[in-house]
Amino acid sequence: MATHLILQKMFRTGFVSEPAPAADLALRTREQQIHADLLGIFGQAVAIRHVDAGSCNGCELEIHALGGPHYNIEGLGVKFVASPRHADLLLVTGPVSRHLEVALKRTYEATPEPKWVVAIGDCGCTGGIFGESYASCGRVANVIPVDVEVPGCPPTPLALLEGILAAVSAGVKTPAAS
Numbered sequence: 001m002a003t004h005l006i007l008q009k010m011f012r013t014g015f016v017s018e019p020a021p022a023a024d025l026a027l028r029t030r031e032q033q034i035h036a037d038l039l040g041i042f043g044q045a046v047a048i049r050h051v052d053a054g055s056c057n058g059c060e061l062e063i064h065a066l067g068g069p070h071y072n073i074e075g076l077g078v079k080f081v082a083s084p085r086h087a088d089l090l091l092v093t094g095p096v097s098r099h100l101e102v103a104l105k106r107t108y109e110a111t112p113e114p115k116w117v118v119a120i121g122d123c124g125c126t127g128g129i130f131g132e133s134y135a136s137c138g139r140v141a142n143v144i145p146v147d148v149e150v151p152g153c154p155p156t157p158l159a160l161l162e163g164i165l166a167a168v169s170a171g172v173k174t175p176a177a178s
Contacts, residue, residue: 045077049087055094058154059121065157084110095123095130096137108144116167125149
């Protein structure tokens with residue numbers, strides 16, 4: 001199809017996406033306080049390592065929304081890192097498949113103290129529709145200790161942000177406490 005035909009079709013069709021959500025003014029006014037709390041706890045940004053332990057990717061879509069301009073999680077001092085050795089918090093999605101059980105344990109062990117674990121979605125919190133079976137260990141807490149659970153299928157980006165903040169605002173863990 002020629003480029004001009006594609007452009008004509010785009011102009012005829014118009015916008016078909018839904019409108020952007022309204023700004024959450026309460027979240028925006030809390031932003032500075034949240035950032036100050038994070039700096040008080042860590043003295044720097046909070047680093048998150050996301051681990052997909054066997055999810056359907058519904059939760060991942062909501063996690064990606066946190067990085068967009070509406071939620072701007074990095075503006076709050078929260079960043080995602082590629083290595084658990086650089087992480088303060090593990091964000092785990094999905095029921096833990098048997099194939100990823102060892103990898104999740106190793107990721108947890110590689111994360112330095114103090115560390116937090118947030119289980120995301122119904123599958124991460126309860127095992128969801130998969131439960132425990134020959135292929136699934138079920139919920140994240142069956143494999144590693146969990147500090148905060150964020151239920152939902154999938155949970156909203158705001159619920160995810162509240163779960164992350166609940167984990168880090170609960171206070172600094174000492175290595176002896178974990």
